[in-house]
Amino acid sequence: MLALEFPPISHLFEWKDLFFKGNEYFAFNKVALLCVISALLVMAFFLAASRKQALVPTGVQNVGEMAYGVVEDNIVVEVMGEKGRPWTPFLASLFFYILFLNLWEIFPFIQFPPTSRMAIPLFLALQTWVIYLVVGFKHQGLGYIKNSLFPPGVPAALYLLVTPIEFVSVFIMRPFSLAVRLFANLMAGHILLVVFFVLAAALWSKTPLIIIWPLPVLVGIALTGFELMVAVIQAYIFTMLTAVYVSDSMEAHH
Amino acid sequence: MEFLLAETAANELVDGLSAIGAGIGYGFAAIGPGLGIGYLVGSAVQAMARQPEAAGMVRTTMFLGIAFTEALALIGFVVFILIKFA
Numbered sequence: 001m002l003a004l005e006f007p008p009i010s011h012l013f014e015w016k017d018l019f020f021k022g023n024e025y026f027a028f029n030k031v032a033l034l035c036v037i038s039a040l041l042v043m044a045f046f047l048a049a050s051r052k053q054a055l056v057p058t059g060v061q062n063v064g065e066m067a068y069g070v071v072e073d074n075i076v077v078e079v080m081g082e083k084g085r086p087w088t089p090f091l092a093s094l095f096f097y098i099l100f101l102n103l104w105e106i107f108p109f110i111q112f113p114p115t116s117r118m119a120i121p122l123f124l125a126l127q128t129w130v131i132y133l134v135v136g137f138k139h140q141g142l143g144y145i146k147n148s149l150f151p152p153g154v155p156a157a158l159y160l161l162v163t164p165i166e167f168v169s170v171f172i173m174r175p176f177s178l179a180v181r182l183f184a185n186l187m188a189g190h191i192l193l194v195v196f197f198v199l200a201a202a203l204w205s206k207t208p209l210i211i212i213w214p215l216p217v218l219v220g221i222a223l224t225g226f227e228l229m230v231a232v233i234q235a236y237i238f239t240m241l242t243a244v245y246v247s248d249s250m251e252a253h254h
Numbered sequence: 255m256e257f258l259l260a261e262t263a264a265n266e267l268v269d270g271l272s273a274i275g276a277g278i279g280y281g282f283a284a285i286g287p288g289l290g291i292g293y294l295v296g297s298a299v300q301a302m303a304r305q306p307e308a309a310g311m312v313r314t315t316m317f318l319g320i321a322f323t324e325a326l327a328l329i330g331f332v333v334f335i336l337i338k339f340a
Binding site: 009010074078079177180181183184185187188233236237240241244 | 310311314317318320321322324325328329331332335339
């Protein structure tokens with residue numbers, strides 16, 4: 001009926017090498033290029049914002065301070081309290097890096113979120129993992145393992161049950177679920193947009209079916225707005241969970 | 255020749271069944287998190303309406319809860335992708 005050919009999933013997520021073609025280690029494609037560009041954009045934005053530190057901020061400095069303030073007020077102080085303020089630079093750069101990566105999903109002519117390839121969220125999640133482990137050992141010494149595996153106030157017999165669960169959830173599930181959450185949200189969003197725009201492209205033909213062409217287009221536009229929200233929320237959640245894990249490592253459970 | 259045909263038919267059967275399994279599996283995986291997130295956000299809205307000055311704290315906690323609940327649905331989605339395409 002419809003000459004609708006949905007592209008195989010590999011065509012949506014696998015890109016040809018751009019530089020160092022075929023090289024096993026240094027091959028460089030659109031995903032890697034977007035990651036580098038996002039990092040440079042974040043750096044350029046904050047350098048431009050902090051270059052001239054006027055007492056009364058104007059222009060890009062105003063935007064930069066507002067953006068930094070949003071992360072500081074809504075994530076750092078809200079989750080970690082006053083002791084978390086030194087962590088704001090790291091968490092703000094993490095938030096904006098992930099946000100810029102996610103926003104490529106709806107950026108015209110790019111329309112591909114690098115975070116929908118598992119490697120990038122996985123690497124970010126492993127970074128969080130290493131950081132909260134290091135913070136835990138630094139603040140609590142070897143007691144960190146004892147405090148996380150044997151939460152106080154539990155009857156001794158229950159440790160048989162609680163300790164394995166705590167071990168899996170603290171040391172394994174945390175980075176895994178962080179990575180999978182970001183990856184799956186962005187991958188699902190990308191597939192969703194592709195489905196509706198492929199449908200719109202297939203309906204744009206000389207058949208009578210063209211009268212329902214506006215439907216997928218309108219849904220696609222609405223979903224683009226929805227994906228904008230998803231991009232912001234996922235960056236927010238990733239950063240907030242990082243803050244939660246780090247502040248959890250800073251002090252023992254009571 | 256007949257052996258090859260039988261093998262093709264079996265492969266098609268496996269493909270079709272795995273598509274059905276993936277679809278049903280993801281459908282079931284979405285039930286629990288759907289209920290959970292609905293309940294969670296409902297309670298959070300109630301809390302914010304009762305005590306608007308605590309809205310910021312409630313919102314942060316709500317997003318945390320959503321993140322943990324949603325993880326289950328997303329794992330279901332990943333399993334769907336793995337069954338269907340891997």
